[in-house]
Each structure stands twice: as structure tokens, then as C-alpha cells.
Amino acid sequence: MSEIIESVKNLSIGFNSQKGKQISILRNVSTNIKKGETVGIVGESGSGKSTLALAMMGYIKQGLFPLKGECLFKSEDLLKMSSRQLEKIRGRKIAMIPQNAGQALTPNLKIGYQIDEALKLHTDLNKRERDKKISELLNKVRLPSPETMAFRYPHELSGGQQQRVAVAMALAGKPDLLLLDEPTTGLDVTTQAHVLELLRFIAKDTGTSMIYVSHDLGAIAQVSDRIVVMYAGEIVLEGPARKILKEPIHPYTYGLLKSIPKLSLAGLPASMPGSQPQPGSINEGCSFYDRCNLATDNCKKNSPDLEHIKELDTNVRCFNYKELINQNNNLQTSITKKSNNSEANEVLKLKDVSISYAKQKFFDQLLNKISDQNPTVKDINIDIKKGETIALVGESGSGKSTILKSIAGLLKTKDGQIKFENDRILSSDLKMRNPNDLRAIQLIFQNPDESLNPNHTVEQILSQPLKLYFNLSGEELKKNIIDLLKKVRLGEFYMSRYPRQLSGGEKQRVAVARAFAAKPDIILCDEVTSALDVSVQAAVLNLLQQLKEDLGTTYVFVSHDLAVVRAISDRVAVLYQGRLCEIGPSQNVYKFPSHPYTEVLLGAVLEPDPDIKPKLVAEDIVEEKPPEKGCSFQGRCPRKIGDICNSKVPPWQIGENGNAIRCHINIEELASLQQ
Amino acid sequence: MESNLITEDKQKNKLEKVFEILKTMASRPSGLIGLSIVLFHIVLALISPYIAPYDYKAISPNTMLLAPSAEHWFGTDSLGRDVFTRTILGGRTALTVTFFGSLIALLWGGLLGIFCGLVGGKIDDVVMRVVDAFLSIPWILAMLLIVSLLGTSTEVLIPALGFFYGKGIVRVARAATHDVIAKDFIVSARARGHSNMSIIWNEIIPNVRDAILVEGAMRWSWMLLGFSSLSFLGFGVSPPTPDWGLMISNARGLMSFAYWSVIAPIVGLSSLIIGINLTADAFAKALGIDRSTKAPV
Structure with missing residues (x-):
């Protein structure tokens, strides 16, 4: 059992409505973050996941205030600290990586200078040591040529690179806990997969605990050891990632997983009726009652407590969770x-x-x-x-x-x-x-x-x-x-x-x-x-x-x-840099052989399944302009065969199952390469 | 029958909305004070001909420069006219001229600004440079020129003031239009094939109306000051029409021994300007437009 570094106890956060009523956004939330552990907090918009994450670094948005409970970081309550005390902890002990690094970086300061600022604030290194540290950090987040990168401005970097710089800045203070608020949401699929891979590597390499907040179960599945599912300001399910994703025993999580479209399934995902209740409109009884198909009269009157189930190592807030155990084969179905x-x-x-x-x-x-x-x-x-x-x-x-x-x-x-x-x-x-x-x-x-x-x-x-x-x-x-x-x-x-x-x-x-x-x-x-x-x-x-x-x-x-x-x-056309790469009936495009770009895209898709890891076959470089000659994908293609790709526009080839691919590699050869 | 019900329902909603905005405005002390001052002036302007104790143009050598008394509350001026009568009637002229002036300024400035913002391109460039050129002309000189050419009747003053105070509104309306023009609901209306007029009327005006109205309210108080300055210089309304600017101008030389004839019009003018300013600020806040964050144009 490793050491607990942050623990939230019975935390409620709320605001006063115009009519003077107290409305809570977070209700009675308790959870622990252990050392070296990555916890994913998942929920739909308005579920209170960001409010919880920010409270974990002692920050409460303007207009909100804690109603009760505490946030203990190494047995000190962050919510009771003065701003002076918090300054010493933020950045040095708890660091945050924002959603949109492009907006979080100062546009008129060079990357190196901005990381240097963080180092000056949080370490006692002298100038020369800091310079060395900067290139070390840039290297760690796998940015190309760290020496020149430090002299660049944020706008000269792509979205993925900016996010990496934000990670480097957060790591500058050697924090014990990293807070990530939707860090990959604005990024392209391939970039997202690369950034997640980097985060996983850093978690393992430095032993830092991470709190990963996202609405995307696919991303959460890739990084988390443990998952916390939020609904209407409450934790409804909490447990090991694999258990939550493979055998969800809360009807909300179950429905959520079913409503995610999956690459392996051709049909439409099942939808959940209704929408999340607004804060303040939650009456007595279970907050998921209106949308739940397991609901009974008991659920309407009494609200369930978070119950610990020993054999599954899971906490669940539901009276009827037993009905969902062993029902999970149904997760892989869809509406034809x-x-x-x-x-x-x-x-x-x-x-x-x-x-x-x-x-x-x-x-x-x-x-x-x-x-x-x-x-x-x-x-x-x-x-x-x-x-x-x-x-x-x-x-x-x-x-x-x-x-x-x-x-x-x-x-x-x-x-x-x-x-x-x-x-x-x-x-x-x-x-x-x-x-x-x-x-x-x-x-x-x-x-x-x-x-x-x-x-x-x-x-x-x-x-x-x-x-x-x-x-x-x-x-x-x-x-x-x-x-x-x-x-x-x-x-x-x-x-x-x-x-x-x-x-x-x-x-x-x-x-x-x-x-x-x-x-x-x-x-x-x-x-x-x-x-x-x-x-x-x-x-x-x-x-x-x-x-x-x-x-x-x-x-x-x-x-x-x-x-x-x-x-x-019914049919899919894949585009890269404004040129068609592949077009065909969708069931065939999603099968091999396919254009190398389609292969890269499909490989980077994040599925809400810890067993399906993204395959990273191409670099996540961002090309500003389409190439003047040759194949549009020449700059990033993992299967580039040589000069012909740079000079000649590839011909259309029609596969036996009806999809047309624009590539210099023979279509049968592509098929055997991709097996 | 049913469709009638709906329109009635909608109208009621609109009235309710206006009422709600007024309520929000009055909920701040500054808004309440502003609203009360403006309301007071408007009511006074409406009833002044009926409550005025004397004839505003009755000259009498017997009553020259009398100090305030029970008969003449605010005293009399150098021609023996009752200052109270002239002050309450003076507000009437000022309010009428500037109210209709602001309305004209709002209409032409707002519509031209919205149009320029929507069509953009070369038309926008040309119109905006012309507006800039006009902005660089000192308004008072231009007004003096117009007034000396066309006379000082209200028929001349209202459109002239309306024109000069509308220039600034053009820029505000254009900027407000630019804020909404890139939104998808405008793109959507364009893609459906609506005409420019229909887009302006249905999609843009409801979204820029608030900003333009607030700007218009501010212009109103400036125009009041401008109009009074013109009268003060002798280029506004002509005597013996009761007017604050004119009254201040006439009584200015006698200030050292007959201060009463200048104080009443000054209080009238400044309280109305302060009242309109406070109201405009409260109006902006009630509509959720924070004037402090936007640079005045």
C-alpha cells in the first residue's frame, strides 16, 4: 500500500443563487490519490469534474465557495491556506497543465524564457544550471532540437508542441502531483495519441501522481490506473480502470460506455434518454433516477450512498448494481x-x-x-x-x-x-x-x-x-x-x-x-x-x-x-492536406488494406478499452502547406518508398472490395504490409 | 384565434422585458437616482406650459432683477421675466430638440454602421473614410456654418445635430455588427439565401440593438450639452424662446449681483445631463454591456 498524497474528504462546493438559495455543485465528494498513481476523473460537462480537480490544488472559482469538507495535501488542508502558503505549494508540489496550452503560454515571450521563469520560482539553480535544465526538460517532453526550440515563440509551435511545452513547465518544479485538465481535447487524433503516450511515460519515469480530467473515456482509458466517474456533482463509480471500463456496475457508466461509437462496430451506438440535471434542480432520491432503466421506487425516494464492494475493489452509488454484474457482454452491441x-x-x-x-x-x-x-x-x-x-x-x-x-x-x-x-x-x-x-x-x-x-x-x-x-x-x-x-x-x-x-x-x-x-x-x-x-x-x-x-x-x-x-x-472519403487519399464503402475503409494515412489515423484512435492501445506509426508533425509535387502525405508517410513519392502524384488503385486508394505502393503489397 | 393568442403573448413578453430592465436599472442607487432625475425632467417638460405661473416673454421694467421671493421663486432676469417660468419651459425646448436629434442620429448612424459591417469590402472602406473625415471636422464650426446659412429654427437644429452626433454611432454599430457577423447563424442565413435586408432586420438588429441604444443614450447627454453651447453662443434657438443656454448667456454678465438668474438654468442643465448619464450607465449594466471595458469611439 503506497502513501496517500492527497485526500479529499466529504467535500461540497456551491454558490448562492440570485434568490439567496445555496446550490451545491459538488456534493460530498471523497477520494484519495496515492503516490505514483494516475487517477482519471471522467464526466459530462457540468458534472463538477473540473471544480473537483481545481479544488485539489486549493483553487475555487470565483463565485463558488466550499460548503463543507476538506482537501488534504500531505495532511494539510489546502482550502484553509492563505494565498502565501498556496504559492509555495502550487507549481512546486502540485502543478497544472491547462487544456489550451496555446492560450496558457505568454505569446510574446520565448519558450525558454517561460520555462526559465518557472525554474527561477521553484528551484535554487543558478543561471548555467537552469539553462542545462531547460534543454533537459525540452528533451524529456520529446521536442525536436531542444537548443533552438528554447528560442522560439509559442506561435511558432504546433498545438501538440505547445502542449509539450506546458508539460515541461509543469515538470520544472518537480511536483508530486500533476493536474491535467482536458490536456488533449483540442488536439488532432494523432497528436493526442502522442501526447498521451508522453504523459504515460512521464508518470512511469518520474513517479509523479497525476489527476487526469476529461470527458473522453478513450483518453482516460489510455492513462489511468484508477477511474472516478462523476455525475451531477457526485462520485457515482470509482475503481481500477480495467474494472470500470470492462465491467461497469453503475447504470450511468454502463450507458455512457454503450453510447460511445466504436471502431469495431458498424452500427449506431445506443443513446441514453434525457440529460444531466442542473445544479439546484436535484431533488431527493438518486440523481440518475430519470435516466436509469434499473430504477425502482426506492431510487426515487432515497439517494444511494457510495458503497464499497470488496471483491471488485470498487465504490458504487447504486442500489441495483448487482443486476449489472456479469451483463457486460452487451457492451459490444450497437443498433444496426x-x-x-x-x-x-x-x-x-x-x-x-x-x-x-x-x-x-x-x-x-x-x-x-x-x-x-x-x-x-x-x-x-x-x-x-x-x-x-x-x-x-x-x-x-x-x-x-x-x-x-x-x-x-x-x-x-x-x-x-x-x-x-x-x-x-x-x-x-x-x-x-x-x-x-x-x-x-x-x-x-x-x-x-x-x-x-x-x-x-x-x-x-x-x-x-x-x-x-x-x-x-x-x-x-x-x-x-x-x-x-x-x-x-x-x-x-x-x-x-x-x-x-x-x-x-x-x-x-x-x-x-x-x-x-x-x-x-x-x-x-x-x-x-x-x-x-x-x-x-x-x-x-x-x-x-x-x-x-x-x-x-x-x-x-x-x-x-x-x-x-x-x-x-455509408461511404468514407479520407482527406489529407486538401487532397483525397482514399474513398470507399465505410466497412472497407476501416479494414485493411488502406492508404497509409488512413492506417495512421485508425491507429491513433483512442478506444475506451485498456487493452486496445493506439498504434503510433507516424510522427505528429504538422505541415503548414500541402507539398507542391507528388503525394500529399509524403512528409509523414511511414511507408514512403522513395523519390517517386516526392515527384509524382500517386495513381488511383481500386481494391477488390471497392475502396479506391491513392498510393504508389501496389494495393496487394499494402495489404501484406499491414497484416 | 390561436395565432392571435400567440402574438398577444409575445407582446406581453416584450412589455415584461422592458419592465424587467427598468427594474434592474432601479435596483442600483445610481440607476434609481438617474431614472428619477430623467423622469422628473420629462414630466416637468410635459406639464410646464400648464403650471408656469407667468408668461415667459412678458417684459416689465418694474420687476427687473428681483431677488427670489414668494412671488418670483427664482427671481427675475434683466428684462423682468420670471426665471422659474423660463427655467421649466427651457427644459422643454432642450429635451425636444435633443430627443429627436438623438433619434435621427441613432437611425442613420445605426443603420449605416450595420450595413457597412455586413457588406464590408470597398463600400465599407469608402464610407468609413468619409465618416472619419467628418469626425475630424470640429463639430461646433460646422454647426455654426449650417446655422448661419439656414437659420436657427428647430427644423434646422434637429437634423443638423442628428447628423453630427450620428457619426460616432456609425462606428459603434459597425463594430457591434462585426462581433456577430462571423457567427454561424448569420452564415446559416446567408446559405439559405436570405437577402441582406432580411439578414439585417432579423439576425443582426436583435443582436446589436442593445449596444446601439446604450450609445444613443450617451450621445443624448452630449447632444444636450452641445445644443446648450450653441444657444450660449447665440446660434441655438433665438430669443425670446426660453432656453437654458440662452438664459445662462444673458445672465452671465450680471452674475456678481444677480446670481439667481444664472443658477436655475445651470442646475436644470447639469442635473439633466447627470441624470441621462447615470441612466445610460445603469441601462448598459442592466443589458449586460459593460461600458468600462469598451473603449469609447
Whole structure:
């Protein structure tokens, strides 16, 4: 039994509402962090996980205050310390790594200087020793060429490198406890996998304890020894990582794991009904009662205590957990979706589309020369069939959203044509398109907070397209709005609400309803689920699938999340640097042989399973611009064969199962390499 | 029938909203004081013709420069006119001219600013440079020019003041529009194919309205000061119209022995300006716009 370095005892944190009522955000939380242990705190937004983590370093957000309980760090209560005392502990004993390192680093100071500041504050080393230490630290976090790296500014680094610098700064004071608040959330899949790998290495190498806060069970699964699951400000399940992920015995965790789309499963994940209760609205009884399918009358009246189960080494807050033991084979199931009719006609064709963000220079305009020989998006050929869901996948900067915008007419194409229905060419200028074409193509955005006008009621939001396209008014308009709300499973009473009165999932449903109000043929979905919590994401995916089956709509679905794409799409197009790498039916793209980039992407996906480790086959370098010649993936390809990759654009090869790959390596050879 | 119910419901909501904002404003002492002062002035302006004890233009050599007394509460001026009567009627002119002036400033400044913010590009560049050029002209000189060319009637003063005080609003409205223009709900409206007018009306105005209204309220108090300065210089309303600026100007030379004829209009003017300023600040806070964090343009 190793030493406990921090322990939280019966901690409650809350705030006073405007009506003077005391509302708690954390309720009676107790947990221990042992030396050298990595604890993952997981929960959906609003579950209190960040509040708990920050309280563990003695920090309470403005407006909040501790109601009762204590946070003991080496038997001293952090919550009772003066700010002077806390200064001595923060950075030196407990260090924090923020979510967005790009914002946490001072933009006008060099990396080396910023690490030096941390060293000056927390160690007694002299100048020369510190300089040595800086390159040591940069080496430790595996940044390339540490000597020159120290003289760079934060903006010269990629997101992953910035995060590494933040890790180096946190390690400068040799802390006993590292606090990580969603450290990989804003990063690309491959970068995320690399940073997690680094964190795991550091935990083992230095013996530092870590608290890893995340909403992402996939990331938590990779680093944690022990997992704490939070729901509505309470710990509902706590135990060894493997036990929690493989045999969850709390219905919330069970449902959460089921609602995560998995690479190995083709169908849609099951969704959980309802949403997390708001702080203050929690009545007596179990806080998960409304969403639980094991709930009994007892759960409504009495709230369960956190119970220790010796044989599983787990704490659980549920009366009926026994029903879940040995039921876990069900975790690997999904809802099968209807496959579409592959004989259908093509509804949208992209032919040799390229898009450039570069502005024509003045002299080029005079000489009438097109300067941009290397546009952001180039040579996109995709034929989209009626009623199918095609997904565009890639990391940030792959041009997937750019393509979507130009289909919607929001961005002009440089070359190529977009053909709609019977080979009619759509103008690349929105103003030149006829109203019926505008109606036929609708967009759903990533973040419903931004895509819904905050000063409109749901009724006003939904009436916009109905008035514009169908000239509805009065009684008929109202009837249509109610119908739309019904379609997205929202009641009539939502009409008079403002977006701020809705939860994230409800907002996205309204956005979906607005898109369907136009009775569109094609809906362009731009990362529609990435701003949502997992359980809500599953519900929105199921809704989209249901609507498609009912109405025969075609989706163009853009996402960075390969598992989500696997769940919803019929066909997948993989993009790198604005060039197509691979396209084919989704069940084949997710199988080998595939393009080396697809292989890298699939390898980096984090699954909520401690046994499936990501395979890191390529460096997580970030390329600013697509290469001028040759294969777009030449800079990072783990299977690069030589000069031909740099000089010649690879040909399309069609595999026997229907997926097309753009690579110089022969497709059979790729298959044998990837076995 | 049912749709009627809905619209009624909505209107009620809007009234309730206004009421709620007023309540929030009054919940701070400074807001309550500001609101009371402004309300007091407005009520006074409305009822002053009916309660004024004397005729504002009745000149009498017998009552020249009388000190305050039971008959003449604030005394009389050098022409024997009752200062109390002239002070309460003076607020009427000032409030009317500047209220309609601010309204004009809000309308043209706000709409032009929103339009420029939305269309951007070359039109925006040209319009904004013209506005900048106008901003560099000292307003008082330009006003003097206009007034000496077109006369000093309120029909000239209101639009002229409205024009000069609207320039600043253009920039505020444009900046507020830029804040919302990149949001997805505008992109979404564009992708649906709404016209620019429809986007301005439905999507932008509800989101920039608050910022522009607050700016307009601030401009109102500045305009009041500007209008009184014009009258003081003799380029505002013409005598014998009762006006604070004019009264201060006339009584200025007699200040050493007949201070009463200058104090009343000064108190009237400054209290109204302070009242409007306090109200505008409370209004901004009630709407959640913190003026202290945004640089005035």
C-alpha cells in the first residue's frame, strides 16, 4: 500500500443563487490519490469534474465557495491556506497543465524564457544550471532540437508542441502531483495519441501522481490506473480502470460506455434518454433516477450512498448494481442501421474541384497570371448518391470543412464544377444560385450556440426557412413548426423558448429541425456532434439516421472522429492536406488494406478499452502547406518508398472490395504490409 | 384565434422585458437616482406650459432683477421675466430638440454602421473614410456654418445635430455588427439565401440593438450639452424662446449681483445631463454591456 498524497474528504462546493438559495455543485465528494498513481476523473460537462480537480490544488472559482469538507495535501488542508502558503505549494508540489496550452503560454515571450521563469520560482539553480535544465526538460517532453526550440515563440509551435511545452513547465518544479485538465481535447487524433503516450511515460519515469480530467473515456482509458466517474456533482463509480471500463456496475457508466461509437462496430451506438440535471434542480432520491432503466421506487425516494464492494475493489452509488454484474457482454452491441439502395442515382457530383484561399497579388492581376499553383484543396472528385451518407474525414487543415462550404456556395471554387441533379452545374457564387437549389442544400453547424440566433425564440428560428422557401404564415406556419419539433422529438412548448434556455442536445435538435424545415435533398453536417456530450451525441446520431431513413435525405458528414463516422456513414472519403487519399464503402475503409494515412489515423484512435492501445506509426508533425509535387502525405508517410513519392502524384488503385486508394505502393503489397 | 393568442403573448413578453430592465436599472442607487432625475425632467417638460405661473416673454421694467421671493421663486432676469417660468419651459425646448436629434442620429448612424459591417469590402472602406473625415471636422464650426446659412429654427437644429452626433454611432454599430457577423447563424442565413435586408432586420438588429441604444443614450447627454453651447453662443434657438443656454448667456454678465438668474438654468442643465448619464450607465449594466471595458469611439 503506497502513501496517500492527497485526500479529499466529504467535500461540497456551491454558490448562492440570485434568490439567496445555496446550490451545491459538488456534493460530498471523497477520494484519495496515492503516490505514483494516475487517477482519471471522467464526466459530462457540468458534472463538477473540473471544480473537483481545481479544488485539489486549493483553487475555487470565483463565485463558488466550499460548503463543507476538506482537501488534504500531505495532511494539510489546502482550502484553509492563505494565498502565501498556496504559492509555495502550487507549481512546486502540485502543478497544472491547462487544456489550451496555446492560450496558457505568454505569446510574446520565448519558450525558454517561460520555462526559465518557472525554474527561477521553484528551484535554487543558478543561471548555467537552469539553462542545462531547460534543454533537459525540452528533451524529456520529446521536442525536436531542444537548443533552438528554447528560442522560439509559442506561435511558432504546433498545438501538440505547445502542449509539450506546458508539460515541461509543469515538470520544472518537480511536483508530486500533476493536474491535467482536458490536456488533449483540442488536439488532432494523432497528436493526442502522442501526447498521451508522453504523459504515460512521464508518470512511469518520474513517479509523479497525476489527476487526469476529461470527458473522453478513450483518453482516460489510455492513462489511468484508477477511474472516478462523476455525475451531477457526485462520485457515482470509482475503481481500477480495467474494472470500470470492462465491467461497469453503475447504470450511468454502463450507458455512457454503450453510447460511445466504436471502431469495431458498424452500427449506431445506443443513446441514453434525457440529460444531466442542473445544479439546484436535484431533488431527493438518486440523481440518475430519470435516466436509469434499473430504477425502482426506492431510487426515487432515497439517494444511494457510495458503497464499497470488496471483491471488485470498487465504490458504487447504486442500489441495483448487482443486476449489472456479469451483463457486460452487451457492451459490444450497437443498433444496426438500414443500408441504402446502392443503385440510386447520383445527386451531387464534385468534379476536379479545387479551392484556394490565397489572394491574387497585385502584379499577378496586372499580368493576368494565376499565382496559386498549390491551392488548399485540389482535385476533389466525389460522386454522391441519393440517400447515402458520405463522410469526409481528416485532421484539422485537411480541407474537409472547406469543401463543405463550397458545396453550400459560401466559398468560391478556383477550378472544377459542382453538379447537382442531372448534371446541372451549380454556380460557385451563392447569389447566382436559384432559390430552389438553395433550399435543396442545407447546412448544420458544429456549435449550436453560434448557429442559433440568441435573440430569437425557437419559433422564430424555425419560421425563417419556412417563410423564405414556402411563404407560410399564420396557422399553417405554426402547424409546420410543431411538426418539425415533433420530428426532432421536442414538444410544442419549446416554441417560446430561447436557445439559452435549452441544453446542448436540445439546441442541436433545433438546428437539425431548421435544416429539415427546407425539405432539403442534401444536408451538409459540419462536425455536428463534436460540441456535444457523448450520451447526447449518440442521441443526435440516432435522430439523424432516423430522419434519413424516413425522408430519404442525403448527408455529407464532416468529422474528425473516425468512430462517429464509422457509426453513421455509408461511404468514407479520407482527406489529407486538401487532397483525397482514399474513398470507399465505410466497412472497407476501416479494414485493411488502406492508404497509409488512413492506417495512421485508425491507429491513433483512442478506444475506451485498456487493452486496445493506439498504434503510433507516424510522427505528429504538422505541415503548414500541402507539398507542391507528388503525394500529399509524403512528409509523414511511414511507408514512403522513395523519390517517386516526392515527384509524382500517386495513381488511383481500386481494391477488390471497392475502396479506391491513392498510393504508389501496389494495393496487394499494402495489404501484406499491414497484416 | 390561436395565432392571435400567440402574438398577444409575445407582446406581453416584450412589455415584461422592458419592465424587467427598468427594474434592474432601479435596483442600483445610481440607476434609481438617474431614472428619477430623467423622469422628473420629462414630466416637468410635459406639464410646464400648464403650471408656469407667468408668461415667459412678458417684459416689465418694474420687476427687473428681483431677488427670489414668494412671488418670483427664482427671481427675475434683466428684462423682468420670471426665471422659474423660463427655467421649466427651457427644459422643454432642450429635451425636444435633443430627443429627436438623438433619434435621427441613432437611425442613420445605426443603420449605416450595420450595413457597412455586413457588406464590408470597398463600400465599407469608402464610407468609413468619409465618416472619419467628418469626425475630424470640429463639430461646433460646422454647426455654426449650417446655422448661419439656414437659420436657427428647430427644423434646422434637429437634423443638423442628428447628423453630427450620428457619426460616432456609425462606428459603434459597425463594430457591434462585426462581433456577430462571423457567427454561424448569420452564415446559416446567408446559405439559405436570405437577402441582406432580411439578414439585417432579423439576425443582426436583435443582436446589436442593445449596444446601439446604450450609445444613443450617451450621445443624448452630449447632444444636450452641445445644443446648450450653441444657444450660449447665440446660434441655438433665438430669443425670446426660453432656453437654458440662452438664459445662462444673458445672465452671465450680471452674475456678481444677480446670481439667481444664472443658477436655475445651470442646475436644470447639469442635473439633466447627470441624470441621462447615470441612466445610460445603469441601462448598459442592466443589458449586460459593460461600458468600462469598451473603449469609447
